[in-house]
Amino acid sequence: MEKGAATRAQIVAAADRLFYEHGFEHTSFATIAGALQISRGNFYHHFKTKDDILSAVIEERLAATRRMLQQWDAEAPEPAGRIRQFIRIVLTNGQDIQNYGCPVGTLTAELAKLGHPCHRDATALFTLFRAWLREQFVELGHQTDADALAMHVLAFSQGVATLSHAFRDDEFVHREVNRLEAWLDACAAGPAFSQTADQ
Amino acid sequence: MEKGAATRAQIVAAADRLFYEHGFEHTSFATIAGALQISRGNFYHHFKTKDDILSAVIEERLAATRRMLQQWDAEAPEPAGRIRQFIRIVLTNGQDIQNYGCPVGTLTAELAKLGHPCHRDATALFTLFRAWLREQFVELGHQTDADALAMHVLAFSQGVATLSHAFRDDEFVHREVNRLEAWLDACAAGPAFSQTADQ
DNA sequence: AGTACGCTAGGACAGTTGTCCTAGGCCAGA
DNA sequence: TCTGGCCTAGGACAACTGTCCTAGCGTACT
Numbered sequence: 426m427e428k429g430a431a432t433r434a435q436i437v438a439a440a441d442r443l444f445y446e447h448g449f450e451h452t453s454f455a456t457i458a459g460a461l462q463i464s465r466g467n468f469y470h471h472f473k474t475k476d477d478i479l480s481a482v483i484e485e486r487l488a489a490t491r492r493m494l495q496q497w498d499a500e501a502p503e504p505a506g507r508i509r510q511f512i513r514i515v516l517t518n519g520q521d522i523q524n525y526g527c528p529v530g531t532l533t534a535e536l537a538k539l540g541h542p543c544h545r546d547a548t549a550l551f552t553l554f555r556a557w558l559r560e561q562f563v564e565l566g567h568q569t570d571a572d573a574l575a576m577h578v579l580a581f582s583q584g585v586a587t588l589s590h591a592f593r594d595d596e597f598v599h600r601e602v603n604r605l606e607a608w609l610d611a612c613a614a615g616p617a618f619s620q621t622a623d624q
Numbered sequence: 625m626e627k628g629a630a631t632r633a634q635i636v637a638a639a640d641r642l643f644y645e646h647g648f649e650h651t652s653f654a655t656i657a658g659a660l661q662i663s664r665g666n667f668y669h670h671f672k673t674k675d676d677i678l679s680a681v682i683e684e685r686l687a688a689t690r691r692m693l694q695q696w697d698a699e700a701p702e703p704a705g706r707i708r709q710f711i712r713i714v715l716t717n718g719q720d721i722q723n724y725g726c727p728v729g730t731l732t733a734e735l736a737k738l739g740h741p742c743h744r745d746a747t748a749l750f751t752l753f754r755a756w757l758r759e760q761f762v763e764l765g766h767q768t769d770a771d772a773l774a775m776h777v778l779a780f781s782q783g784v785a786t787l788s789h790a791f792r793d794d795e796f797v798h799r800e801v802n803r804l805e806a807w808l809d810a811c812a813a814g815p816a817f818s819q820t821a822d823q
Numbered sequence: 824a825g826t827a828c829g830c831t832a833g834g835a836c837a838g839t840t841g842t843c844c845t846a847g848g849c850c851a852g853a
Numbered sequence: 854t855c856t857g858g859c860c861t862a863g864g865a866c867a868a869c870t871g872t873c874c875t876a877g878c879g880t881a882c883t
Contacts (some may be wrong), residue, residue: 428849428859428860429859429860432860432861446737447737447738447739448649448734448737448738450647450649450650451649451737451738453839453840453841454840454841454842455839455840463861463862464861464862464863465841465862465863465864466842466843466844466845466861466862466863466864467860467861467862467863468841468842469842469843469844470859470860470861471860473842473843474841474842475840475841475842525736525737526733526736526737530786530790531733531737533786533789533790534725534730534733534786534789534790535647535734537724537725537789537790538645538646538647538650538724538725538730539646539647539650540646548790548791551787551790551791573796573799576787576791576793576796576799576800577800577803579783579787580780580783580784580786580787580800581779581783582783583782583783583786583787584778584779584780584781584782584783584784584786585779585783587729587732587733587779587782587783587786588750588775588778588779588782590732590733590736591729591732591733591736591747591750592747592750592775594775597772597775600772600775601775601776601779604776627829627830627880628829628830631830631831652869652870652871653870653871653872654869654870662831662832663831663832663833663834664832664833664834664871665831665832665833665834665872665873665874665875666830666831666832666833667871667872668872668873668874669829669830669831670830672872672873673871673872674870674871674872824883825882825883826881826882826883827880827881827882827883828879828880828881828882829878829879829880829881830877830878830879830880831876831877831878831879832875832876832877832878833874833875833876833877834873834874834875835872835873835874835875836871836872836873836874837870837871837872838869838870838871838872839868839869839870839871840867840868840869840870841866841867841868841869842865842866842867842868843864843865843866844863844864844865844866845862845863845864845865846861846862846863847860847861847862847863848859848860848861848862849858849859849860849861850857850858850859850860851856851857851858851859852855852856852857853854853855853856853857
């Protein structure tokens with residue numbers, strides 16, 4: 426049982442990475458099996474279908490995201506600092522994003538195109554960030570437009586990730602991060618000012 | 625020859641749409657053939673490989689994009705008005721973007737994950753918009769930071785498209801369009817002001 | 824009227840996919 | 854030492870993929 430759970434976790438970890446790097450559909454059982462040097466038929470004991478692996482991967486990503494957000498809550502005492510950590514993800518994970526794009530955005534887009542039932546679960550990853558960002562903006566004093574501001578930050582990260590992936594331009598990413606951090610400073614200065622700060 | 629060119633164009637048009645709606649890899653010869661009610665073996669006469677179809681689709685998209693940009697040049701006399709038309713794409717093609725995302729962004733991302741040789745050609749679609757936007761900003765008087773501003777507008781469109789696709793939120797799209805149009809107005813007011821306008 | 828050729832339909836082909844079965848290896852408990 | 858059950862390897866299976874071949878249709882030109 427101990428060993429079984431370990432290989433199961435290995436399968437999920439390998440699938441997670443391969444789905445990210447090469448896409449869900451393009452990643453076959455054979456690819457995962459080859460990466461782990463495990464028999465192809467062995468999968469059936471741990472996962473009945475490929476979709477089951479995808480579900481497990483998404484669940485793991487949800488859990489990992491929750492852990493990360495909790496850590497941010499613990500590390501940064503103020504909401505502005507927390508939002509800043511999110512903004513800087515495109516720098517922190519810069520290499521991966523340049524090579525493979527945003528793991529959330531690309532997976533959601535792919536599953537939507539496939540008409541895959543797990544699409545909803547993948548969108549929940551977005552919702553996790555959205556709700557967390559909204560909370561931070563509420564704490565910042567933006568009760569009324571907290572969700573709109575959260576969506577704006579989310580859109581920033583998606584836009585930057587997509588173009589960073591397409592053009593592999595480090596300077597661009599830094600420029601946009603600086604821009605949004607300045608915008609965030611204006612936001613933090615007060616709700617009244619923020620209405621015009623971003624225009 | 626006349627008829628041959630017509631069916632060839634039909635194949636490209638159907639493939640273009642299907643690649644957009646369901647992705648390149650997920651779209652098979654059988655799918656395209658079924659959509660056109662054409663024999664599967666018939667493809668070989670027009671395209672040697674599936675990649676050839678993809679190349680033709682990208683070429684067609686490049687040509688269509690060039691036509692659209694030329695039309696914008698003709699329609700709007702001032703650069704600010706032209707940039708505005710680009711910004712409003714996310715409204716003009718709002719329904720498609722909500723359902724399938726940005727045709728450029730999603731194709732580029734997919735081909736990158738597949739390690740497909742046509743990835744460079746797909747990126748050229750981005751470059752087309754980038755260069756055109758840059759020209760407009762130069763005409764607006766932003767010689768030094770024209771490319772940075774072009775990339776900013778491009779990032780906006782990708783971010784909005786991705787989230788519009790994920791959440792299907794019309795209000796969000798309108799909000800972000802208004803926000804960037806206000807930013808554009810500040811940009812058009814003069815290069816000196818634009819440095820702080822977006823902060 | 825005859826012929827050459829662009830165009831099409833249908834199917835063959837090998838390779839790969841996800842799914843599933845079965846036989847055997849391993850290790851804990853009796 | 855024997856036994857039961859978790860775990861694994863290897864392969865079978867039908868369905869599907871992209872690729873390719875061949876026979877026949879239709880239509881323009883001689």
